[in-house]
Amino acid sequence: MIKAVKGTRDLLPPATVAWNRVEAVARAVFRAYNYHEIRTPILEETQLFARGVGADTDIVTKEMYTFVDRDETSLTLRPENTASVIRAYIEHRLDQRPGVQKLYYIGPMFRRERPQKGRYRQFFQIGAEALGSESPAVDAEVIELVVELLSRAGLSGFQLLINSVGDANCRPQYVERLRQELKSVAHAMCGDCQRRADTNPLRVLDCKVEADQPIIDKLPHITDCLCDPCRAHFDTVKNYLADRGIAYEVRPRLVRGLDYYMRTTFEVVHGSLGAQNSVLGGGRYDGLAESLGSKVHSPGIGFSIGEDRLVMSVEDAQAAEPLDLVIAPLGEPALRHAAVLARDLRRGGLSVELAEGKLKRAMELANKLGARFTLILGEEEMAAGRYALKDMASGEQRQVTREELAARFGGN
Ligand SMILES: [Zn+2]
Ligand SMILES: [Zn+2]
Known part of the structure; x- marks a missing residue:
């Protein structure tokens, strides 16, 4: 792998x-x-x-x-x-x-x-x-x-x-002062500090080695120079x-x-x-x-x-981003209808997932994805022009028309 x-x-x-x-x-x-x-x-x-x-x-x-x-x-x-x-x-x-x-x-x-x-x-x-x-x-x-x-x-x-x-x-004067001060103490410091004491004394101040800290604390401050x-x-x-x-x-x-x-x-x-x-x-x-x-x-x-x-x-x-709606189309004609509906709702700013397959599986998926609503869309709903909208938190289910859906979610 x-x-x-x-x-x-x-x-x-x-x-x-x-x-x-x-x-x-x-x-x-x-x-x-x-x-x-x-x-x-x-x-x-x-x-x-x-x-x-x-x-x-x-x-x-x-x-x-x-x-x-x-x-x-x-x-x-x-x-x-x-x-x-x-x-x-x-x-x-x-x-x-x-x-x-x-x-x-x-x-x-x-x-x-x-x-x-x-x-x-x-x-x-x-x-x-x-x-x-x-x-x-x-x-x-x-x-x-x-x-x-x-x-x-x-x-x-x-x-x-x-x-x-x-x-x-x-700064050059400060660095020179630092270099002079380090001459008498560098031998007691870590290898990096010993090297930098001459080549780049400013970097001695960056040293994270515990034992060097009391020595560094006593060095002159740039803010005084x-x-x-x-x-x-x-x-x-x-x-x-x-x-x-x-x-x-x-x-x-x-x-x-x-x-x-x-x-x-x-x-x-x-x-x-x-x-x-x-x-x-x-x-x-x-x-x-x-x-x-x-x-x-x-x-x-x-x-x-x-x-x-x-x-x-x-x-x-932070909380995860919630999914607004899962559409569960039942059968091929419903799937085609649902795809267009999903597009319109997505254009309206909604996050939408289309769950193909059996209704039971679609509801399980909606739960796992943390969807706020599920919309059930079968042959009957298409014929009647009404969809079954289920609130996943309360379990409440009601019939909504496409217009009501659009009004509720801002689609068109
Ligand atoms: Zn200056
Ligand atoms: Zn050091």
């Missing part, structure tokens, strides 16, 4: 109901904030991610699905979507369109991670990028949007963490969040080890997910477009939500 590839999974009904619900909420929220959908290819040239995600990140060095195409081009299944969106933004000169470009995406990403709870090698992200502005008002609006989206999707009890990681002016413009930007973002009544916690350790991340970073964590509790990560990346070849300065901010985890956190509370 051939099974789904390790780390991938089939999403089956009724679980797909929760997925569609979350996506419908996301699209409605994006529309309200004037975001528009972008769909980029799942395949990109490998160098896009090496440059856009960072050549020395775990994603690029260990987790990408990369292969050489028949023409010798190295291609990669996208491990995330920000680099692709920026590539499309540059390629199609979206910077020339009016206003801040607000783009959202929903789709699968691919990383060859060790499978664990809520983590898959094909996983889904809901994300967005706002390109063309450095304003802290955009940061606050993006954060407001994610809080709105998660709340409306049904997630409760989540926590918003924010930080500023400075910019090209102040911000230059005046970065501090003013961060203070303004915090004020704008306060105006909106959005609760947050400043987490000085919330940094991203990639050079193009600047100023605002944020993350949303949720208790039900255990140690791997991040539902969403985002931040400002004012230098990314230039590093991918943009001739114009295109500051931006974005985020991505782990849709698998979000759905997992909210789906318990």
